[in-house]
Amino acid sequence: MPSWAPSSSRxxxxxxxxxxxxxxxYLLCVFAAFGGILFGYDSGxxxxxxxxxxxxxxxxxxxxxxxxxxxxxxxxxNGFIYDTWQKSLITSIxxxxxxxxxxxxxxxxxxxxxxxxxxxxxxxxxxxxxxQVASTTVGMLVPGRLVAxxxxxxxxxxxxxxxxxxxxKAVRGAIVSGYQFCITIGLLLAAVVDQSMHxxxxxxxxxxxxxxxxxxxLILGIGLFFLPESPRYYVKxxxxxxxxxxxxxxxxxxxxxxxxxxxxxxxxxxHRYEMENTHPGWxxxxxxxxxxxxxxxxxxxxGVALQMMQQWxxxxxxxxxxxxxxxxxxxxxxFLIAMITTAVNVLSTPISFWTIEKFGRRTLLIYGAIGxxxxxxxxxxxxxxxxxxxxxxxxxxxxxxxxxxxxxxFFASTWGPAAWVVIGEVFPLPIRAKGVALSTAxxxxxxxxxxxxxxxxxxxxxxxxxTNVFFVWxxxxxxxxxxAYFFVPExxxxxxxxxxxxxxxxxxxTSAKWVPHTTYANAVSRDDSEKTAAQAAEHQDSTV
Ligand code: BGC
Numbered sequence: 001m002p003s004w005a006p007s008s009s010r011x012x013x014x015x016x017x018x019x020x021x022x023x024x025x026y027l028l029c030v031f032a033a034f035g036g037i038l039f040g041y042d043s044g045x046x047x048x049x050x051x052x053x054x055x056x057x058x059x060x061x062x063x064x065x066x067x068x069x070x071x072x073x074x075x076x077x078n079g080f081i082y083d084t085w086q087k088s089l090i091t092s093i094x095x096x097x098x099x100x101x102x103x104x105x106x107x108x109x110x111x112x113x114x115x116x117x118x119x120x121x122x123x124x125x126x127x128x129x130x131x132q133v134a135s136t137t138v139g140m141l142v143p144g145r146l147v148a149x150x151x152x153x154x155x156x157x158x159x160x161x162x163x164x165x166x167x168x169k170a171v172r173g174a175i176v177s178g179y180q181f182c183i184t185i186g187l188l189l190a191a192v193v194d195q196s197m198h199x200x201x202x203x204x205x206x207x208x209x210x211x212x213x214x215x216x217x218l219i220l221g222i223g224l225f226f227l228p229e230s231p232r233y234y235v236k237x238x239x240x241x242x243x244x245x246x247x248x249x250x251x252x253x254x255x256x257x258x259x260x261x262x263x264x265x266x267x268x269x270x271h272r273y274e275m276e277n278t279h280p281g282w283x284x285x286x287x288x289x290x291x292x293x294x295x296x297x298x299x300x301x302x303g304v305a306l307q308m309m310q311q312w313x314x315x316x317x318x319x320x321x322x323x324x325x326x327x328x329x330x331x332x333x334x335f336l337i338a339m340i341t342t343a344v345n346v347l348s349t350p351i352s353f354w355t356i357e358k359f360g361r362r363t364l365l366i367y368g369a370i371g372x373x374x375x376x377x378x379x380x381x382x383x384x385x386x387x388x389x390x391x392x393x394x395x396x397x398x399x400x401x402x403x404x405x406x407x408x409x410f411f412a413s414t415w416g417p418a419a420w421v422v423i424g425e426v427f428p429l430p431i432r433a434k435g436v437a438l439s440t441a442x443x444x445x446x447x448x449x450x451x452x453x454x455x456x457x458x459x460x461x462x463x464x465x466x467t468n469v470f471f472v473w474x475x476x477x478x479x480x481x482x483x484a485y486f487f488v489p490e491x492x493x494x495x496x497x498x499x500x501x502x503x504x505x506x507x508x509x510t511s512a513k514w515v516p517h518t519t520y521a522n523a524v525s526r527d528d529s530e531k532t533a534a535q536a537a538e539h540q541d542s543t544v
Contacts, residue, residue: 019259021168022252026175029167029250031223033178035118035159038125038216040186042152043447045209046091046145047320048194053077054205059086059138086138088452093142094149095448097128099441101153106437108154110280114162114230114433118155122221125151129217132210136203148213155220157440161433164424165230166250169495173356176424177349177417184346184412186216187319191342232429232496235267236280243267266519267429270497274428285431285438293489294503296431302487303423303439309480310419311446313372314473315411317454318404319345325458329383329466331397337404344405348412360492360512361418361425365484368414369477375407376474383467400467415480419443425491428500485509 019025049055056075060082075081082090101121109117128148135141159179167175193209228250234243244264248255251263288295317325318341326334356364379400386396427435456462457469465472490512491499502514 019168019251019253019257019263021171025168025250025252026171028227029163029171029175030178031227032118032159032163032166033175033182034216034220034223035155036179036182036184037186037189038152038213038220039156040183040188041190041216042094042148042186042213044187044190044319045194045213046094048191048198049206049209050082050087050090052194052198052205054201054203056080056082058136058203058206059141082138089142090138090145092448092451093145094152095444095451097146097149097151098153098156098444099448101150102157102437102441102444103153104150104437105154105157106434107282109158109161109233109433109437110236113233114158114165115224115227116229117158118162119221119224121151121154121158122217122224123151124148124154126214126217127151129210129213132213133207151217153440153444156444157437158433160420160424160440161436162230164421164436164496165232165432166228168251169493169498171357172425173361173417173421173492174353176421177352177356180352180412180417180420181346181349184342184349184416188342188346191339195339231264232267232271232432235264235271236429240264240268266495266497269519270500271429274430274500280430280434282434285434293507294500296428296435299426299428299503300431300435300438302426303435304442305483306419306422306488307439307443308446309476309483310415311443311450312476313369313411313415313480314376314450314470314476315408315416316447316450317469317473318408320451321454321458322404326400328458328460329397329400331400337401340401341404341408344408345412345416348409349416351413352417355413356418356421357492360490361422362484362488362490362508362512364414364418365422365488366481368410368418369480369484371410372407372415373474373477373481375403375410376470376477379403379407380467380470380474383470387466396467422488422491425496425499426489426503429496432496490514 056077057080060076060080062079063076063081101124105117105121108120112120125148128144128146128151131144131147132141133144135144160176163176163179164172189212190209193212197205197208199205228246229242231243231246231250234240234246244255244260247253247263248257248260251259253259284296285300286297288297290298290301292298322341323334323338326337331337352364382396382399423436423439454469457465457472485508487508489499489503489506489508491502494502494516497519498516501516502511506514
């Protein structure tokens with residue numbers, strides 16, 4: 001079996017805790033990233049469907065005469081349009097479903113297992129898709145999106161947990177970044193499918209984009225049947241033989257090999273240590289001091305805030321409202337530009353597969369936020385200067401387009417993947433499923449909030465900020481720099497158990513220099529031998 005040595009492991013003297021990475025093991029772990037397609041496609045397809053003429057006619061009502069429609073409401077088709085509240089409900093109900101789905105999955109993943117939760121997520125999701133495809137009214141489409149959202153919530157929260165737990169430490173960052181890559185592919189596929197169906201004037205125009213969602217659920221659900229359950233879940237359930245069997249499949253080693261035995265020993269010792277300090281309930285996610293970077297409360301706040309800040313980078317302003325915004329500020333060919341930004345998103349993400357292991361999560365987050373903030377301030381300043389001179393210049397249009405693309409490049413190669421990678425790594429096993437679930441729910445909550453408030457920031461009749469909105473995103477990105485610098489620890493090259501120990505022994509700013517100096521299993525056996533020696537000495541004393 002081909003194998004390649006971990007390149008970014010810290011503390012090589014302890015790298016024996018894990019077997020060398022094999023191509024087969026790598027591919028097994030990478031398959032789960034496919035769940036990202038579900039996430040990306042589902043959040044992406046609806047904006048195109050809402051813009052389809054047949055959809056407007058079928059789901060909307062006639063509010064204008066056919067001719068007046070174009071004048072009174074340029075969005076209406078033949079006078080048909082849905083109400084604004086319906087549009088907002090159809091779009092945002094998915095985030096509501098995912099928010100609750102993610103939270104519920106946090107309990108389910110500890111109860112029935114990570115793999116089974118993702119598979120049930122695919123089943124729930126498919127039920128939602130049936131409702132969507134069958135719908136001809138908003139009243140039926142909304143419950144369909146809600147149910148599908150719950151399924152996406154299961155999948156999006158637990159995939160990160162599952163991937164982080166099964167991946168070898170040297171490539172864990174790259175493997176979890178693969179999930180972000182799939183999100184970007186999902187977004188692109190949605191744009192392409194919408195684009196190719198939007199002229200069709202039958203129900204196929206919206207039913208095909210909706211029905212395609214089945215395919216993603218089917219591939220993910222069936223594929224996962226062939227993957228093993230997370231060994232860390234088995235350890236949590238005291239099923240050590242199952243944990244060893246699962247690890248032997250994932251690492252491509254015999255179940256009795258020294259690698260498998262040592263890794264299982266380490267998982268068990270670390271879990272026992274953590275269980276002495278933490279219990280698995282939801283309440284324990286909020287225990288401990290906010291000043292202690294290893295406390296559960298601090299780790300949960302880190303995960304929740306990291307996902308919140310990822311949304312505050314402003315990325316979805318481009319993906320959700322990019323087309324209308326570009327049109328609004330006078331850029332010609334806004335649809336084309338939107339396709340270009342989506343393509344830049346896909347093409348830039350793979351860079352992180354290498355950089356996340358080479359430079360680390362923390363470095364990527366700090367420099368990525370600096371890059372994004374610079375682009376956003378530049379767009380805002382050039383926009384404001386052009387506006388002050390009261391002429392629309394082609395130059396400012398180019399600045400907007402070019403720096404939006406560079407901004408997306410920075411997001412896709414840094415905050416996009418790294419925010420997901422870090423939340424999979426910072427929680428101790430007893431609360432890991434719940435911590436990842438809370439962080440994912442935060443992503444969806446802020447996704448929803450920002451999606452709701454953004455139109456009021458840019459629309460005519462409201463704040464109508466134009467390119468000045470980039471002053472807001474530039475400032476929030478500046479906060480992201482400070483957040484990453486002060487609060488995000490460096491986790492690259494460490495096993496999840498070593499991350500746990502590192503958090504106990506360092507602060508975020510000193511974390512990158514930390515190297516593992518002992519394993520939990522060694523510490524336990526040292527404790528045991530110290531205890532035995534003390535008991536022997538006591539025994540000797542009492543017999544003297
Ligand atoms: C974010 C999404 C965003 C996507 C863009 C993800 O990491 O969580 O909100 O739409 O990246 O690629």
